[in-house]
Amino acid sequence: MSVIRTEPRLDRRTAILDAAEEQFAKHGYDGVTLRAIAKHAGVDVALPNYYFGPKRDLFDAVLLRRAEILNQARLEQLDACLVESERSPTVEAIIRAYLRPMLTGDHVREEGWKNYYALIAYVNNSPEWGGKLMTQFFDPLIERFIDALRLALPGIEDRDLYWAYHCLSGALTLTFAQTGRIDSLSGGLCHSSDLEDAYEHMVRFTAAGFESFRAEASPKKKGRP
Amino acid sequence: MSVIRTEPRLDRRTAILDAAEEQFAKHGYDGVTLRAIAKHAGVDVALPNYYFGPKRDLFDAVLLRRAEILNQARLEQLDACLVESERSPTVEAIIRAYLRPMLTGDHVREEGWKNYYALIAYVNNSPEWGGKLMTQFFDPLIERFIDALRLALPGIEDRDLYWAYHCLSGALTLTFAQTGRIDSLSGGLCHSSDLEDAYEHMVRFTAAGFESFRAEASPKKKGRP
DNA sequence: CTTCTTTTTCAACAATTGTTGAAATTGGCC
DNA sequence: GGCCAATTTCAACAATTGTTGAAAAAGAAG
Numbered sequence A, B: 001m002s003v004i005r006t007e008p009r010l011d012r013r014t015a016i017l018d019a020a021e022e023q024f025a026k027h028g029y030d031g032v033t034l035r036a037i038a039k040h041a042g043v044d045v046a047l048p049n050y051y052f053g054p055k056r057d058l059f060d061a062v063l064l065r066r067a068e069i070l071n072q073a074r075l076e077q078l079d080a081c082l083v084e085s086e087r088s089p090t091v092e093a094i095i096r097a098y099l100r101p102m103l104t105g106d107h108v109r110e111e112g113w114k115n116y117y118a119l120i121a122y123v124n125n126s127p128e129w130g131g132k133l134m135t136q137f138f139d140p141l142i143e144r145f146i147d148a149l150r151l152a153l154p155g156i157e158d159r160d161l162y163w164a165y166h167c168l169s170g171a172l173t174l175t176f177a178q179t180g181r182i183d184s185l186s187g188g189l190c191h192s193s194d195l196e197d198a199y200e201h202m203v204r205f206t207a208a209g210f211e212s213f214r215a216e217a218s219p220k221k222k223g224r225p
Numbered sequence C: 001c002t003t004c005t006t007t008t009t010c011a012a013c014a015a016t017t018g019t020t021g022a023a024a025t026t027g028g029c030c
Numbered sequence D: 001g002g003c004c005a006a007t008t009t010c011a012a013c014a015a016t017t018g019t020t021g022a023a024a025a026a027g028a029a030g
Helices: A008-027 A034-041 A047-052 A055-084 A091-103 A111-124 A130-152 A158-177 A181-185 A195-211 B008-027 B034-041 B047-052 B055-084 B091-103 B111-124 B130-152 B158-177 B181-185 B195-211
Strands: none
Touching: A008 A034, A008 A047, A008 A055, A008 A111, A034 A047, A034 A055, A047 A055, A055 A091, A055 A111, A055 A130, A091 A130, A091 A158, A091 A195, A111 A130, A111 A158, A130 A158, A130 B181, A158 A195, A158 B158, A158 B181, A158 B195, A181 B130, A181 B158, A195 B158, A195 B195, B008 B034, B008 B047, B008 B055, B008 B111, B034 B047, B034 B055, B047 B055, B055 B091, B055 B111, B055 B130, B091 B130, B091 B158, B091 B195, B111 B130, B111 B158, B130 B158, B158 B195
């Protein structure tokens, strides 16, 4: 038989992960049944359990699969940015390194990555898991970015820095969610699916936001005793 | 009988709405059962259905209850801002009018409003309902704020304006979600529950973000033919 | 009290949930 | 072929889901 055949084990595994990724991203953890996942993956209901154990473990497996890939891609961007600038990066360059892997390039065109990012948006915004899961999967990397931003904004207060990152994270999260709201609000002028457009605008908006906390540029509202 | 007694009809209704608000905010639509809502409200399982019909209608009722109150409070703030400035408001003043009713004052201290805002965060970030529900309940008001911002940023391109609002909305949404992530990320330096602190930082960050799109301040990256 | 409407309770419904154990099938290796 | 392990299917499980109709209780009005 000359039919192309990858290992069936991997085929089913990734089919389940793909289907789970898409369904979880679209309907949330509780809005998805194992039967729906199995149907979309084209496998039996019992198979997800065989490979991943209980439903919750499947959810974690979906999150974990791309987390490492993503973290490494972003780390490379950050390192390149630091090297290029001889450890004197601009805020904008750091933000671009932070956003670029997700909002430009190949990831934008792959449905799998889009679903993954929508899932990240769901998790990051969830009071139930947002704090714990995001910390678990992404915080070590975020610390690196925060350090770089501190380098680019000498003298900035840490509280300002973390709140600024919070704003950046929120804008990115809403972008990932792909709700189509900006489409209707803007009367079709903007599209939430146009991630490259979102990228350029977010860079500009958030870079200015960070810069507004630059030490010398903040004469008022300083130091509560 | 000198016992204080409000109408039982209203008592149960609001008890159900309160419980539903809290549960939906914490666990999402699908993560909540009518039995859990009924138990928290201290009523029978069949009562939510008697008052509000099917589960989905109860969800809409929860959303609608405070939407009108909130919209009017924000509208008042916006009008006051426009009057004070004689229709020449600053960006910062508009953003303060936009955020103040939700992040300062009485609402911050009332658990009900906190739950409601967390629910709004859930809805706004949901691919399933984000586009439709937010548009339905809040867009008419948002248009007013957009108009005011256009007034404060003469010559700004509409696409820039909508994307900037998108960033503001995202930051606010994540603030509402109350995930506690900034707490752990900042090592306890910031608290997602400190909404007044979030307010001041968001005003500063997003005002600078909007300003960055000011027409005369954008020499580069203009006009794709 | 009686009568009528509104509200509340109770029990049950059909459908669906995640999970599992046993049977059936497949694949690799001798 | 036969043998063993990994994989897949199937049927069923107990528990839970939203919803409902009838009965019971409470209130209002005469």
